[in-house]
Amino acid sequence: MKIIALATALTLAGIGLITGRATAETGPSDLGNLVWSGEATSRRDVQGRDISPGDLRDRLTVVSFASAGCTILCVTRTMDLDKLARDLPASLRDRVRFLVIGTDPAADDAARLRAFADGLLGPNRRLRFLASDAAETKALAERLRYPADRLPEPPPTILLFDRRGNVAMTYGGDAVDASRLQRDLATLDTFPQGIGQPATPASH
Numbered sequence: 410m411k412i413i414a415l416a417t418a419l420t421l422a423g424i425g426l427i428t429g430r431a432t433a434e435t436g437p438s439d440l441g442n443l444v445w446s447g448e449a450t451s452r453r454d455v456q457g458r459d460i461s462p463g464d465l466r467d468r469l470t471v472v473s474f475a476s477a478g479c480t481i482l483c484v485t486r487t488m489d490l491d492k493l494a495r496d497l498p499a500s501l502r503d504r505v506r507f508l509v510i511g512t513d514p515a516a517d518d519a520a521r522l523r524a525f526a527d528g529l530l531g532p533n534r535r536l537r538f539l540a541s542d543a544a545e546t547k548a549l550a551e552r553l554r555y556p557a558d559r560l561p562e563p564p565p566t567i568l569l570f571d572r573r574g575n576v577a578m579t580y581g582g583d584a585v586d587a588s589r590l591q592r593d594l595a596t597l598d599t600f601p602q603g604i605g606q607p608a609t610p611a612s613h
Contacts, residue, residue, distance in 0.1 A: 438575055439576040440465060440472075440574035441462055441574055442552070443472065443549070443568075444460075444465075444472075444508065444510070445462070446545055450462065452539060453519070453539075454538055454539055455519045455520075455523035455526060455538045455539070456523060456538075457519075460508075460537065462574075464506070465506055465574065466574075467572050468504055468572065469504060469569070469571065469572060469598060470505070470506045470508060470574070471490065471494075471507045471508070471567060471569055471590075472507075472509075472510060472567070472568040472569075473486060473487065473490055473507075473508075473509050473563075474509065474510050474512050474549075474563035474564050475487050475509050475511065475525075475538070475563050476511055476512050476513035476522075476525075476561045476562070476563055477511075477513065477516065477521050477522055477524070477525035478513060478516060478517075478561070479512075479513075479563055480562060482565065482583045483562070483563050483565070484529065485583070486565070486567070486583065487509060487530070487536070488529065488530065489584075489585035490507060490509075490536060490567070490585060491530045491535055491536050492587070493585065493587045493591065494535030494536060497591065497594070501591075501595060501598060504598055506537070507535055508537055508538075508539060509526075509536050509538045509539070510538075510539050510541060511539060511541045511546075512541065512560055512564070513546075513560070513561030514541050514542050514543045514545070514561075515543075515561070516561065517540055522540045523538065525538075526538045546560065546561075550564075565581055565583060566579060566580070566581055567579070567580040567581075567585070568580075569593060569594070569597070571600060572597070572598070572600065572601055572603055573602060573603030574603075575604060577593075577597055577603075577604050578597075
Protein backbone atom coordinates (compact mmCIF):
# COMPACT_ATOMS: atom_id res chain seq x y z
CA MET A 410 0.00 0.00 0.00
CA LYS A 411 1.64 3.21 -1.12
CA ILE A 412 1.67 5.94 1.51
CA ILE A 413 1.14 9.28 -0.19
CA ALA A 414 1.80 11.69 2.67
CA LEU A 415 0.91 13.26 5.96
CA ALA A 416 -2.00 15.68 6.13
CA THR A 417 -0.09 18.71 4.86
CA ALA A 418 0.79 16.87 1.68
CA LEU A 419 -2.71 15.72 0.87
CA THR A 420 -3.49 18.97 -0.89
CA LEU A 421 -0.29 18.65 -2.89
CA ALA A 422 -1.34 15.16 -3.87
CA GLY A 423 -4.64 16.50 -5.19
CA ILE A 424 -6.89 14.85 -2.63
CA GLY A 425 -8.69 18.11 -1.89
CA LEU A 426 -10.11 16.99 1.43
CA ILE A 427 -8.30 19.27 3.85
CA THR A 428 -10.44 22.09 5.21
CA GLY A 429 -8.25 23.12 8.15
CA ARG A 430 -7.69 21.89 11.66
CA ALA A 431 -10.89 21.27 13.61
CA THR A 432 -11.37 23.19 16.84
CA ALA A 433 -14.33 24.52 18.79
CA GLU A 434 -13.84 27.78 16.90
CA THR A 435 -13.34 26.47 13.38
CA GLY A 436 -16.23 24.00 13.36
CA PRO A 437 -16.57 20.65 11.57
CA SER A 438 -13.61 18.32 11.19
CA ASP A 439 -12.34 16.76 7.99
CA LEU A 440 -14.11 13.55 9.01
CA GLY A 441 -17.37 15.36 9.71
CA ASN A 442 -17.26 17.09 6.34
CA LEU A 443 -16.72 13.75 4.62
CA VAL A 444 -19.34 11.66 6.41
CA TRP A 445 -22.11 14.16 7.15
CA SER A 446 -23.29 16.56 4.48
CA GLY A 447 -25.13 19.82 5.00
CA GLU A 448 -26.80 20.19 8.38
CA ALA A 449 -27.04 16.44 9.03
CA THR A 450 -25.70 15.27 12.37
CA SER A 451 -26.59 11.60 12.13
CA ARG A 452 -26.48 8.87 9.52
CA ARG A 453 -27.51 5.23 9.54
CA ASP A 454 -25.30 2.35 8.56
CA VAL A 455 -26.68 -0.50 6.45
CA GLN A 456 -27.68 -2.39 9.60
CA GLY A 457 -29.93 0.48 10.62
CA ARG A 458 -27.72 1.73 13.44
CA ASP A 459 -27.30 5.48 13.82
CA ILE A 460 -23.83 6.90 13.60
CA SER A 461 -23.27 10.43 14.87
CA PRO A 462 -20.20 12.62 15.41
CA GLY A 463 -20.25 11.57 19.06
CA ASP A 464 -19.69 7.93 18.04
CA LEU A 465 -16.35 8.91 16.49
CA ARG A 466 -15.26 11.53 19.01
CA ASP A 467 -11.77 10.90 20.43
CA ARG A 468 -11.42 7.84 18.19
CA LEU A 469 -9.16 7.09 15.27
CA THR A 470 -11.20 6.45 12.13
CA VAL A 471 -10.28 4.53 8.99
CA VAL A 472 -12.44 5.24 5.95
CA SER A 473 -12.53 3.28 2.70
CA PHE A 474 -14.99 2.97 -0.17
CA ALA A 475 -16.91 0.14 -1.82
CA SER A 476 -19.93 -0.85 -3.88
CA ALA A 477 -21.78 -4.13 -4.17
CA GLY A 478 -20.56 -4.47 -7.75
CA CYS A 479 -16.97 -3.35 -7.24
CA THR A 480 -13.98 -5.15 -8.71
CA ILE A 481 -11.89 -7.84 -7.05
CA LEU A 482 -9.34 -5.20 -5.98
CA CYS A 483 -11.99 -3.35 -3.98
CA VAL A 484 -13.28 -6.64 -2.54
CA THR A 485 -9.79 -7.67 -1.45
CA ARG A 486 -9.10 -4.27 0.09
CA THR A 487 -12.32 -4.48 2.09
CA MET A 488 -11.54 -7.98 3.32
CA ASP A 489 -8.01 -6.95 4.29
CA LEU A 490 -9.32 -4.02 6.33
CA ASP A 491 -11.81 -6.21 8.17
CA LYS A 492 -9.03 -8.65 9.03
CA LEU A 493 -6.87 -5.78 10.25
CA ALA A 494 -9.73 -4.52 12.41
CA ARG A 495 -10.13 -7.95 13.99
CA ASP A 496 -6.38 -8.39 14.53
CA LEU A 497 -5.72 -5.10 16.30
CA PRO A 498 -4.43 -5.52 19.86
CA ALA A 499 -7.10 -5.14 22.51
CA SER A 500 -5.57 -1.89 23.76
CA LEU A 501 -6.13 -0.32 20.33
CA ARG A 502 -9.17 -2.16 18.99
CA ASP A 503 -11.77 -0.18 20.93
CA ARG A 504 -10.15 3.11 19.97
CA VAL A 505 -10.45 2.64 16.21
CA ARG A 506 -13.54 2.85 14.02
CA PHE A 507 -13.73 1.53 10.46
CA LEU A 508 -16.21 3.02 7.96
CA VAL A 509 -16.87 1.91 4.39
CA ILE A 510 -18.79 4.44 2.30
CA GLY A 511 -20.82 3.24 -0.68
CA THR A 512 -20.27 4.83 -4.09
CA ASP A 513 -23.07 3.41 -6.24
CA PRO A 514 -26.35 5.08 -5.23
CA ALA A 515 -28.07 4.04 -8.46
CA ALA A 516 -27.69 0.33 -7.66
CA ASP A 517 -26.90 0.07 -3.96
CA ASP A 518 -29.61 0.84 -1.48
CA ALA A 519 -28.88 -0.04 2.14
CA ALA A 520 -30.30 -3.55 1.76
CA ARG A 521 -28.12 -4.44 -1.24
CA LEU A 522 -24.97 -3.01 0.33
CA ARG A 523 -25.75 -4.89 3.53
CA ALA A 524 -26.16 -8.15 1.59
CA PHE A 525 -22.78 -7.50 -0.04
CA ALA A 526 -21.15 -6.86 3.36
CA ASP A 527 -22.83 -9.89 4.96
CA GLY A 528 -21.78 -12.17 2.12
CA LEU A 529 -18.22 -10.90 2.06
CA LEU A 530 -17.45 -10.45 5.76
CA GLY A 531 -20.30 -11.98 7.73
CA PRO A 532 -22.70 -10.29 10.16
CA ASN A 533 -20.13 -9.77 12.93
CA ARG A 534 -17.75 -7.65 10.88
CA ARG A 535 -15.85 -4.75 12.39
CA LEU A 536 -16.43 -2.51 9.39
CA ARG A 537 -19.56 -0.32 9.30
CA PHE A 538 -20.99 0.24 5.83
CA LEU A 539 -22.79 3.46 4.86
CA ALA A 540 -24.94 3.67 1.73
CA SER A 541 -24.87 7.04 -0.06
CA ASP A 542 -27.45 8.90 -2.10
CA ALA A 543 -26.60 10.69 -5.36
CA ALA A 544 -25.87 14.03 -3.68
CA GLU A 545 -23.59 12.44 -1.06
CA THR A 546 -21.69 10.50 -3.72
CA LYS A 547 -21.24 13.61 -5.86
CA ALA A 548 -19.94 15.56 -2.86
CA LEU A 549 -17.62 12.69 -1.93
CA ALA A 550 -16.11 12.53 -5.42
CA GLU A 551 -15.57 16.29 -5.40
CA ARG A 552 -13.86 16.20 -2.00
CA LEU A 553 -11.53 13.42 -3.12
CA ARG A 554 -11.12 14.94 -6.58
CA TYR A 555 -12.09 11.57 -7.95
CA PRO A 556 -13.21 11.66 -11.61
CA ALA A 557 -16.98 11.25 -11.80
CA ASP A 558 -16.67 9.05 -14.89
CA ARG A 559 -14.86 6.43 -12.79
CA LEU A 560 -17.85 5.99 -10.51
CA PRO A 561 -19.41 3.76 -9.32
CA GLU A 562 -16.05 1.96 -9.02
CA PRO A 563 -14.83 3.17 -5.61
CA PRO A 564 -11.70 5.28 -5.20
CA PRO A 565 -8.72 3.01 -4.37
CA THR A 566 -8.09 5.13 -1.32
CA ILE A 567 -7.94 4.61 2.44
CA LEU A 568 -8.11 7.63 4.73
CA LEU A 569 -6.90 7.70 8.32
CA PHE A 570 -8.27 10.37 10.67
CA ASP A 571 -6.76 11.36 14.00
CA ARG A 572 -8.59 11.63 17.34
CA ARG A 573 -9.87 15.10 16.45
CA GLY A 574 -11.26 14.01 13.09
CA ASN A 575 -8.49 15.57 11.04
CA VAL A 576 -7.14 13.57 8.13
CA ALA A 577 -3.67 12.40 9.04
CA MET A 578 -2.74 9.89 6.34
CA THR A 579 -4.01 8.80 2.97
CA TYR A 580 -3.06 5.51 1.36
CA GLY A 581 -3.46 4.62 -2.28
CA GLY A 582 -3.01 1.33 -4.06
CA ASP A 583 -4.50 -2.11 -4.15
CA ALA A 584 -2.69 -4.03 -1.44
CA VAL A 585 -3.31 -3.10 2.20
CA ASP A 586 -0.05 -2.89 4.15
CA ALA A 587 -1.68 -4.03 7.39
CA SER A 588 1.46 -3.89 9.52
CA ARG A 589 2.23 -0.32 8.44
CA LEU A 590 -1.36 0.82 9.00
CA GLN A 591 -1.39 -0.77 12.46
CA ARG A 592 1.84 1.04 13.36
CA ASP A 593 0.38 4.32 12.12
CA LEU A 594 -2.75 3.78 14.21
CA ALA A 595 -0.68 3.09 17.31
CA THR A 596 1.38 6.23 16.72
CA LEU A 597 -1.62 8.46 16.06
CA ASP A 598 -3.35 7.23 19.19
CA THR A 599 -0.61 8.89 21.25
CA PHE A 600 -1.75 12.32 19.99
CA PRO A 601 -4.93 12.98 22.02
CA GLN A 602 -5.32 16.49 20.61
CA GLY A 603 -4.60 15.40 17.06
CA ILE A 604 -1.58 15.76 14.84
CA GLY A 605 0.36 18.96 15.27
CA GLN A 606 -0.15 18.87 19.04
CA PRO A 607 2.03 17.24 21.74
CA ALA A 608 1.97 13.48 22.01
CA THR A 609 1.33 11.58 25.21
CA PRO A 610 4.69 10.65 26.78
CA ALA A 611 5.50 6.96 26.53
CA SER A 612 5.12 5.09 29.80
CA HIS A 613 8.12 3.17 31.20
